[in-house]
Every structure is written in C-alpha cells, then in structure tokens.
Amino acid sequence: MLTALTSGGKQVVLTRQSSLTSLREWRKNETYYCPQCKEQVLLKVGDIVIPHFAHLKQTTCRDSFSEGESPTHLLGKIQLYELFSQLHLQTKMEPYLPAIRQRPDLLVTWQNEQIPIEFQCSTIPIARILERNAGYHTVNMLPIWIVLTPPKIQDSSAFVLAYQLTQFQQHFIRHIHSSTKEKLSVFLTYNPSKQQFHYLSHFIHLRGTAFAMCHSVMRIKHQTIPFAIPATPSRKDIEDLTRQYQSARRKYLRSVIGYNQRGIHHRFLRACYEMRMQPIQLPAWIGVPTFGQAAFTESDCEWQLLLIAAIRQTRCTPFQLNRSTLHSFVKTFEGDSSLQLEACQNYVDFLREQRIDIYRMDKFMRRDFVLEILSGRFLAMHARN
Ligand SMILES: [Zn+2]
Incomplete structure (x- = not known):
C-alpha cells in the first residue's frame, strides 16, 4: 500500500516526489499506522523496490489492502495518482469506503462525481470483479477499470493487429454508445514501465477469441479526463x-x-x-x-x-x-x-x-x-x- 497515517493522524501518500534519502529520514523519525486497522506498518524503502507500507504482522486487514502488490501495480498506481493530481482533480489514494467495505486503488472527483479507478494487473475471477462493481453500484459510483497492457501488445508497434483476447480481457471492453446500432468498443490498458496507455479498439471478430483490432498508444502526460477516445481509423487502417x-x-x-x-x-x-x-x-x-x-x-x-x-x-x-x-x-x-x-x-x-x-x-x-x-x-x- 502507498498510504499510511502518522502518529499525529496525518495521512501520507508515497509518490515519486519524495527522494529515497528523505524517505529514509522519515522512517527514522516517524511511526506509521494502517489507515484501516490502525496497526503499525513499516515504510519499506529499498534501491529496487518501490517504496511502500507493509503491515508489521499478519492481520485480517490484508485482504482489502491486497498486500504483496506487485511493483508494477504500485508504480502504475503512483503514476495514475500523479496524472489526476496534475489535472487538478481531487484524488484519493486507496481510500476506504466503509459503506461497501471496499478500497479502490484511487478515487477521483470529477464534476462532483466520485469515480473509483482500479488498475488491474493480475487475472482474478470475473465474479470478484462483478462483486466489486455491484458494490460501487450500490453507492452510485461507476468505476473505471484500467488493465495492465498485455506483453504482446506492449511490444507491438503495429496500428492494426490480430490478437486473442481472453475472457478476462474481453470483460473489460467498454462499449461507448453512439447514435447507431454499432457501438465503439474500447479496451483501455496501461503500461507503467513505458508510462503510456495502449488502446485496443474497433474489434472485428475472426474466430473463437481472436479479433482484428486497432492499436493506439498515448503517453500518460497527454491523457485527459474523461479519458481520450480512439480516433476514427484511417483509410489505411481499414485496409489493414x-x-x-x-x-x-x-x-x-x-x-x-x-x-x-x-x-x-x-x-x-x-x-x-x-x-x-x-x-x-x-x-x-x-x-x-x-x-x-x-x-x-x-x-x-x-x-x-x-x-x-x-x-x-x-x-x-x-x-x-x-x-x-x-x-x-x-x-x-x-x-x-x-x-x-x-x-x-x-x-x-x-x-x-x-x-x-x-x-x-x-x-x-x-x-x-x-x-x-x-x-x-x-x-x-x-x-x-
Ligand atoms: Zn491494516
């Protein structure tokens, strides 16, 4: 996790603004507590690991805080947090929502609406995703799920490609309504190591789970709220x-x-x-x-x-x-x-x-x-x- 409370009750969020040296200083002079169970947590700072907090001992609070988060997940969360903050939106890191007992990765306030942002790096049962969505639904929140860019897509520079989407990935395709029966479908993914979004869109079903699709990349610094939508494919893209x-x-x-x-x-x-x-x-x-x-x-x-x-x-x-x-x-x-x-x-x-x-x-x-x-x-x- 990337947040904790100080002994004075102040919330700390770990972003890339703080240097490793200053974090090591903090660690010497301050004790940190889990915002949820109030047990003591450790500030882990290493040369390789991404600075994060971890519970001192095993607690039941671990489930909702998904400890053992991968470095990729931590890094993506920090970068997305910074993106929304730079867009001058009120952004909370890992806030606990007591009414539904859920903790989204981020909670962004946009036009008086609170939008949970989930950065999903691992494949989890679809039932758990539906459960979380149902929770958000009961408090009138519409979450945005951003999935870690699959390796094959990460390495591809093609604008048009054929790719097999797993059931799990297909679940995150968003259908953006247009005025006609054909909807624009978008699979939004993010790659923290290159700090860019990879969009998959304009799916044409081939067979089984294989689709032909458009692939476009957007650097995180160019991202906006609401999220940018892929452009109409060019004549060449449609030919491809x-x-x-x-x-x-x-x-x-x-x-x-x-x-x-x-x-x-x-x-x-x-x-x-x-x-x-x-x-x-x-x-x-x-x-x-x-x-x-x-x-x-x-x-x-x-x-x-x-x-x-x-x-x-x-x-x-x-x-x-x-x-x-x-x-x-x-x-x-x-x-x-x-x-x-x-x-x-x-x-x-x-x-x-x-x-x-x-x-x-x-x-x-x-x-x-x-x-x-x-x-x-x-x-x-x-x-x-
Ligand atoms: Zn805790």
Whole structure:
C-alpha cells in the first residue's frame, strides 16, 4: 500500500516526489499506522523496490489492502495518482469506503462525481470483479477499470493487429454508445514501465477469441479526463483490418480441409458437401463481417454458410424468409441468442441489398466490398447525433 497515517493522524501518500534519502529520514523519525486497522506498518524503502507500507504482522486487514502488490501495480498506481493530481482533480489514494467495505486503488472527483479507478494487473475471477462493481453500484459510483497492457501488445508497434483476447480481457471492453446500432468498443490498458496507455479498439471478430483490432498508444502526460477516445481509423487502417480479416478467412477455409477425416461430423464441411462445394470455393458473400458478427464464436464463414443452408432447406429466398427460421437456427449455437438473431438479420439484409441468389454459388462480388462493409461499420461507430 502507498498510504499510511502518522502518529499525529496525518495521512501520507508515497509518490515519486519524495527522494529515497528523505524517505529514509522519515522512517527514522516517524511511526506509521494502517489507515484501516490502525496497526503499525513499516515504510519499506529499498534501491529496487518501490517504496511502500507493509503491515508489521499478519492481520485480517490484508485482504482489502491486497498486500504483496506487485511493483508494477504500485508504480502504475503512483503514476495514475500523479496524472489526476496534475489535472487538478481531487484524488484519493486507496481510500476506504466503509459503506461497501471496499478500497479502490484511487478515487477521483470529477464534476462532483466520485469515480473509483482500479488498475488491474493480475487475472482474478470475473465474479470478484462483478462483486466489486455491484458494490460501487450500490453507492452510485461507476468505476473505471484500467488493465495492465498485455506483453504482446506492449511490444507491438503495429496500428492494426490480430490478437486473442481472453475472457478476462474481453470483460473489460467498454462499449461507448453512439447514435447507431454499432457501438465503439474500447479496451483501455496501461503500461507503467513505458508510462503510456495502449488502446485496443474497433474489434472485428475472426474466430473463437481472436479479433482484428486497432492499436493506439498515448503517453500518460497527454491523457485527459474523461479519458481520450480512439480516433476514427484511417483509410489505411481499414485496409489493414480488411487484410487481417481476409487472411483469417482463408486460413479458416484451408484449416477445415484438415478435418476431412471426420468431415461429415463437422457442421461446416457437411453443409459444403450437401451443396456440392469445396470449402475453398466458398463464394465471397459467405464469410462477411456484417454488423453484430461477434455474437457468434464461430468463424463468419461457418455460421453464415449454415444459415444459407437452413434458408435453402425452407426453399425460401432472403426476401421471403420467415423470422421463425432464424429463431430455430440460433438455437443450435452457444451464446446470446438475441444478439445472434440481430447478427443473422443484418447478414440477411446484406444478402438482400446485394441481390444475392442463395441457390447459386457463382455470384461475383466487387473486389472492395469487405473494405466497404468495414468502412460503413466504423463510420457508424463514430457517428454522433
Ligand atoms: Zn491494516
């Protein structure tokens, strides 16, 4: 922890302003106490460790104070504390909120609102995060979670990349509402060793937990309140995202051929077989990043081909389609079926707009149509009322 009380009851916060020598002086002349349990704590000052306070002996207070915090966590907390202080916002370090018995890393007052800031460095059960959020909710606080930048992202200088987001990381993606159905989604991470924020945004689902996304960096000294939002991707970024998407699509189609041994048990291959088509010949209008496609964990090629197969079974065209066909279709997938219904509807709308005859596999698509779809999605994300 980075705060303690002096014997006189004054609160001390350890920031980088105090030199190691002065901290060693403090330590000689002062006794420090835990603000919560009032037991004595030690001021630890070393050449390598980040100066911090630690309980003298084991106490039950340790849980809420998460002792054994990593140096990265301590350092990030100090830097964020300094950021908010420099923005002239009232900022409390590790304040205890008795009503909910929680201790956020920081509590920032912005426009008369108190905002807990949590800098999350380790992976903890999502249930614990929900619990903490529920606690904040009961006192009408909306916390901001900042996650430690994953190593792969830290080292990347690419503006567009493909990356697998764990369930834990996906949980911290914030959806910023815009006026349209497409929301701007942002995963805010911070890297204390380089003192910069790494933003991941504009996610295009590829398959499983893999996404293509934009990556942008902001030095902490340029950060503002409210936190900056990533800009609309440039034409080049969208071209790169399109390339990532198309390359993942090709990879998927090549990989399913490997399943040939048990092909008939693979839903995608069975559908290909029934349509008398090789996976690699899949028409360009199947496997398309239409609105809401992330509702399925399967590749777009897979759920869209299966949807085409389901519609063909009813002998309808996308124009005559009955909504109940979609309802029974999404039941065969895991995930949120209302989101999946929306994704199916958006794909069917695309088929209608493009006047695609789903009973013929030879319809030619313009070369840039995926680029146009993605441009449309990003324009919608950044549209304002
Ligand atoms: Zn204590």
